[in-house]
Structures are given as structure tokens and as C-alpha cells.
Amino acid sequence: MIQASTMDPGSRLGPYEILERIGAGGMGEVFRARDSRLDRVVAIKILPPEFASSPRSRARFEREAKLLSQISHPNICVIHDVGEQVDAAADPSAPPSTVRYLVMEYLEGESLAQRLQRGPMPVDQVLRIGAQIADALEKAHRGGVVHRDLKPANVMITRSGAKLLDFGLAKESGVRSNGSNPDTAAPTDPVSITEEGRMVGTFSYMAPEQLEGLDADARTDVFALGALLYEMMTGKRAFVGASKISLIAMIAAGQPAPMQQVQPLTPPALEHVVLRCLEKSPDDRWQSAHDIRVELDWISQAGSRAGFPVSRIFRRRLRERVSLGILVFLFLVGAVAVLTLVDRTVRDDGALTVELTPPAGERYLAAGNAGGPAVISPDGRRIVYRAEKNGVGSLWVRSIETGESKPVPNTDDAYFPFWAPDSRRIGYFSSGGLLRIDVDGGERTRIADARNGRGGTWSPDGTIVFAPDVQSPLVRVSESGGGTAPLTKVAPPFSTYRWPSFLPDGKHLLFFAANHRDLTLASNSIFIASLDDPSPRLLLANASNGVYVDGYLLYERDRILWAQPMSTTGDFSGTAKLVARDAMFDADVWRGGFSVSPHGRLTYFKGDVRIESELVWLDRSGAQKETFGTPAKYWEIAFSPDGTRAALSIGDPLRQIWLADLPRETRSRVMLDLPWSGGPIWNRDGSAIYLTAIDSGTSVIMRRSLVDGSQREVAKFPGVAWAAAVNADESQLVVTDETRGDLLKLHPGKQEDAVRFIADQQAIEHQAVGSPDGEWIAYCSNETGTFESYVARMSDASAKIQLSHGGGTQPAWRADGRELYFVDPQGLLHAMPVALNGDELVPGVPKPLFHVATGLGMSATRVFAPTGDGQRFLVVRPIETAAPVLRLVTNWKSALRDAER
Secondary structure, X not given: OOOHHHOOOOOEEOOEEEEXXXXXXXXEEEEEEEEOOOOEEEEEEEOOHHHHOOXXXXXXXXXXXXXXXXXXXXXXXXXXXXXXXXXXXXXXXXXXXXXXXXXXXXXXXXXXXXXXXXXXXXXXXXXHHHHHHHHHHHHHHHOOEEOXXXXXXXXEEEOOEEEEOOOOOOEEOOOOOOOOOOOOOOOOOHHHHOOOOOOOOOHHHOOHHHHOOOOOOHHHHHHHHHHHHHHHHHOOOOOXXXXXXXXXXXXXHOOOOOHHHHOOOOXXXXXXXXXXXXXXXXXXXXXXXXXXXXXXXXXXXXXXXXXXXXXXXHHHXXXXXXXXXXXXXXXXXXXXXXXXXXXXXXXXXXXXXXXXXXXXXXEEOOOOOOOOOOEEOOOOOEEEEEXXXXXXXXXEEEEXXXXXXXXXXXXXXXXXXXEOOOOOEEEEEEOOEEEXXXXXXXXXXXXXXXXXXXXXXXXXOOEEEEOOXXXXXXXXXXXXXXEXXXXXXXXXXXXXXXXXXXXXXXXXXXEEEEOOOOOOOOOOEEXXXXXXXXXXXXXXXXXXXXXXXXXXXXXXXXXXXXXXXXXXXXXXXXXXXXXXXXXXXXXXXXEEOEEEOOOOEEEEEEOOXXXXXXXXXXXXXXXXXXXXXXXXXXXXXXXXXXXXXXXXXXXXXXXXXXEEEOOOOEEEEOOOOOOOXXXXXXXXXXXXXXXXXXXXXEEEEEEEEOOOOOEEEEEEEEOXXXXXXXXXXXXXXXXXXXXXXXXXXXXXXXXXXXXXXXXXXXXXXXXXXXXXXXXXXXXXXXXXXOOEEEEEEOOOOOOEEEOOOOOOEEEEEOOOOOEEEEEOOOOEEEEEEEEEEOOEEEEOOOEEEEEOOOOOOOXXXXXXXXXXXXXXXXXXXXXXXXXXXXXXXXXXXXXXXXXXX
């Protein structure tokens, strides 16, 4: 007997092969499946056995299929097929069982409920998605269908837009558009399917008439849409209660808190639309979803007339002036020179704004660990940014006066640059360290260790404060190097301090604090401290960092760049003023994509630019064969010994380990009690994996059985440490101590026996990986000044062999141990044959294969994995969700004066 709750991957329903369970709808469980006839991925909803025995439930299920099949709309989930399968019972005396199922379009994305867990949405997204939902409801209502269970979980946000789904509680309204054919219309029989007086739907989004058990019509969905719009804009539900009774009372007689009180950026016109949706009497609401869509479209297009904060018709009139008028204005602000730099000149809140297009062949890398903001120099004359050209990313410097761009030598793996006060030198992170270089020419100098740097700042007296790792406090160091000293200690509830920024006195500094556990961003905050008194003082709760300049704290919130008047001691005055709209927020690293100089110039990336990644299969020539799975935030890949499974590190900021079944292309999450896990390695027979869970600066190495699901702690370290290799009988475990930059060896569960296996006080050893037979260890070390790949015996590391020359990271083994791989500084993957001659390992001549992603800034990342025969590779390939647009604003304070008018 097939049941939805016990259906395993590989089970079949007619021509459909079940791949994995992906959720549950109002009327059944939902699975991802493959249609063997058309070779496409679909979603299958299965009616549970307890419902299948009910004629009323079967009628609902069949009606959902019929209703959806009659509605075609880009914002409504498409139905492909319905079916049933009869299976004989295990007991011959028992009757056969029948599985009824519905085959639908498979949607990739996230539900609106998942998106709202991260907090309120920007106004433009609320208007766009709200209009799409309204348009879908309008289509359904014209087809005689009322949804009755509209809620965030029943709206999917995909790359093509919102998708309305789960009509399991829908009913026919008995009202059809004039073009309907009464001969083919199904009869309306609400009483036979949903008993009169029974409440159907989800409480928080139910209209008062639903609570009374009365009949629902299109205006019932209008009420639910109003509740959705309220929650999308404010991040809070319109109606809440301590119990179901108090919630019902609130919906029936209470009023939600004013939207502008909860979210000050709410356009008044939007609040008007929402409040009318939420009227208690259906007669007082908008009478159709069409009316709501028209209103939302008007608000989106009307700008200041719809009540957007700080928008002005004055700006629109400026845009309508003739070219001569614009040139006169440019002359008055002294910015005629910048016209040579750009393709377009635009207006933004009264300040001159120009779009800086990258030189031919370049592409800005704006987000994630591979990018960062375009940072303007303190003198306001140059910009340093990260860009890709010919498949290689590096730092570039652009002159604002001349428009000339040139690469900064030896920065192929550099990320998160910041300027020295002299506007000649930059600091940046690369190869596990903090480095500096003169952008006009000179050798780069390593200043300090920094495994996964998260920003730095440089004071006039030569002190640099920086965040050396993903979960670390701030430390200080001299620009000439020497030892580092801790400046702060990360205090709960935070797990990371990052993005420091000095104030003009070179003593006070701002920094950003976040909690990797809190995906809602509610605890993220901007603090102020000083070199003399590092005790932090809270300035502002905000999702991203802040920068002080010329009496203002600049910060991004809801895609708007704001300037809050503030003294150099961190005291606020007045109200925040708008600087620019549609400013990028880099959710991957919690940073605003802007930079500002004391000379009135500001840069910011425009739009919603994010970095995701995908897994692709490549052959040895680098030719792509196919993709694997769906786009996500991938970090590490580790194949099982038999090559049928892969342990994947996925997610940011909450990183988790997933197991992927390669032939079936399914995956499941490895459950842990601690967040932010990574560094998966397999034992020799593939029955268990070792992984590391990091929480608040402590690394816990766990052994997870894949046979019975049990797990146990085998070691715990302060700072960051990764399981790296385990020998054949699992009696010895090698650990990469990222905090000390050494390799340790210990007996699992006996941490007191740990010894420094490979250690050099003057060098960093990391990225260790064991050979398939558990006898050898490959690793990276910068003992020569450049990270190179080495190999040593696990039993005796006194003799080591250097594999790469000229730079090599991310070493990996082929399944038979007869080929090693590493990545050079330009991102080129090399394959090196190795031969075992007795107890000796003899390396051959490396052969270049193809380029992989570089500059991800994560020392534990391994972005490729070879198959057992070394003929194919599963590779992480970054995907930027939109082309970055870089804007330069001159005389940006004029925007603030305009905003006050």
C-alpha cells in the first residue's frame, strides 16, 4: 500500500518518479518528481489516506484539479495532470488502496512566508508582488473561483514573479465572467463540499464573515490580500492574539496598528489601500481584486503623488529640463569633468548622479565574498573596486577625473579593500591574510593573518582595525605589521563584529554586529567604540553597517541610503534624511554597497544584486555537461568513497550540511543542534561523516552516522577549527586549527591527546584533506610567502613534498589516490599524477585543466570535486542575480537640503 507519508525517493506513480518530499499543502503532501515521458521536473500533491476515504475530501481534491485546469495565468501555479493508482494491500483479505494525486508545475524559489521571516520587504517589492497576487485573484474570481485560504505560505516568489498556489480550500463562487459557457461550467454545490457554518482557512488571514461561518465571495480574498500587504510592508501580522479566541475578537472588532507607526516608510496611499481591504463589512471593502491591482500600479508609478517619503515633484521637473539647462546646473556645481566618465547622467534628489560603466570586457563584482562595494578614496579622486575580466577577478582602480581604470597587480584573490588615509595605499584580504599595497606600483606586504576577513579601517596614525574572520572580534595592528592585539570581545547575542570604520579623530570607530542564528536580522546593530575604550555603545539597530562622514551617519535600510545627523561622539540630532533610493544591500555579508569621502562624493551600487551559485558538471576540458540541483549558496563539496553521494555545505549566513544523492539528484539536510556547520569529510566506508558546527566562536567537531542517524562530539576548540582527514580505522583525526594556523592530530573523543601535527609559527597551514586510503594528507602552507600545496604521510609529517610552484590551494584527491588537484592564484585547476613507490609518493608534472571560481574569501571552501575516475568534476559556479550598476554622487549633501524643502 503506497502512502504519501511513507513514499520514498524512487517510488513511482504512473509515469512519475518521486524524487523528494518538499512540503505539505492544505489537502495533502507535496513531492518533487520527474515526468519520465516529457523528462521534466514536476510537483505532485497526494491526497492522504485519511482524506481519500472521505467522499467530501475527494470532492475537494477533484475540484481543485478541475478549477486549476480551467485557469491559465502567469501568477497561478499550472496544473499538468491528475491521476490515481490502485495498489494491492499486503494482506490479501484487505481491499486494495487507491492513491489520488495532482501533478503541478514545479516552482523554484521561496514562499512568501519564508521571505517574511527575514523581515519587512522594500516598498517596490510589496507593490510589485501585491499587484501580481491581485492580478491572479482577479483571473480566478472571473473564472468563478474564490481561494478562501490566501496566506504567505500559499504564495511562492520565483524569478518570474509571484505564484498563487494551493486551491485546496477554494470554492466556486457561482459568479462567472460573461464569457463563460454555462453548459460546461460545473454546478455550484458549496454545502456538499464545505459544510455550512464551518470555518475553512487560516485564522490570521480570515475575513470576519469566514469567522461567522458565512458564505465567502471574492471580497473575502480581498480581506486576506489586505492582511498580506500589511505584513509584507511592516513585517508584522495585521491581527494577532494570545489565543484563538482573542485573535478572532481582534479580526471581528479590532483594528491593526497604523502601518506608518510600525514602518515609517509606508506610502500613505498604500496604507489607504490596505485599510480599505481590511474593512469589517464586505460592502465597505474594495469590491474586486482588479481595483486593488489598479491602485497598486498607480502607487508604483505615481511616485511622490502617492506619498512616497521624501520624493518630490521638484526632482521630476528637473529631469524634464532641456540639455542646456542641465549643463548649466552641472557647471554651477563644478562637476562638468565627470561627463567624460559615464554613459548617462541622471538626477537623484537634487544631487548630480552619474552612472559609471565598467570598461569594455570588465564586469563589476559587487556582492558576496567575491566582491564588495566600490570604495572611494579619502581625497575623493579614485575608486577601488573588484571586477572580472577574461574570467579572472581582481582589484581595479578608477580615476574619477579621467575615467581611466587599471588593475592592481597581484590582487587576483583580493577582496574587501579599504583605503589608507593618504589615498595612495589600500589594505585588502587575500590568501588567508591582511595585506597592503601601493596602487601606483609596489610590492604587496602581508600585515597579519586573516582567514576570512570582514572589513578593515585605517587611522591617520597608522593603526589598522579589522575583522579577521567570519565569527571573530575586532583586532588592531600597525600598518607596518607586527603582532595583533584584540580590540573587542564579541558579546552575546552577537556572533560576529565586522565592517569597522574610523571617525575623523582616528580614535573612535563604528562597527557592525550580527547574530548568525537570527535570520530575521532583528538583532543586527551598529555600535561605536574607541581605541582607548573599546566598550561598545549601541547607536542604531540596523541590518547592515554604517559609516560616519561630515556630521552624518550614513547607512542603508530597505534599499534606501539614509543620512542621520550625528556628532563625532555618537550623539544623534534631528531626523534621518534620504540620500539615494534603490541602494544595494549585500545580504550575504550584511553590508551596504556604498562608500563616501569627506569631499562630497559618494558611490553606491544600485539595485538588488546578490551572489548565489550553482553546481555544474564539467569534463576535463572545462566543457559543461549539465547542471546539478537548483541554485543556492554552495560552499563545499565532498564525494562519498563510492561516488554516489556528496556532502554539500549550503547557505549563508546560516550554513548547513546536506547530503545529495547524485544519481537521483535529491538531497536532504543533516540535522544538528548547532548552526553554521561546514567542513564535511567522509570515513572510509561511507557510513559516517565528520563535520564542524560553529557557534559564537566555538567549533564543535561531530561524527554523524549515516546508518542510524546518531551523532557524537569528538572534539571542541575555541575559534575556528575543521575536521580535515580521518584514517582507515578512524583512530586518528586530523583537524585544521584555523585560529592558530596549524594542523592537529588526535584520537576522536580524546582531545587531551591532541598534538600539533604540522605547525610552523611563521606560517599558516590549512585546507587539509586526507587521501582515500587514509595514509596521506594534502594541505596548504604559506611558509614560502605564497600558499602552496604539499603532501605528507599521516603517520609521520616530518618529510613533506611540495606539489605546486607559483601558488596552489584547495588540494583534492582522485578516488584511487593516483591523481591530485590544486588551484593556482589565477583560478586555474591543475591535475597532477602521483605514483606510490613503496612508502614514497612521487608527484608527476601537473596539467592545467580549466578555471574555477576564485576570490570567495573562505579558506575552508573547496569549490570542486572530482569523480572517481577524474573525468568529470562537480564545480561551484557563482551566479550574480543582476548586473551591478555603479553610481557616483557629487555634492551629495545637496540632496539633504532638497529633502528638507
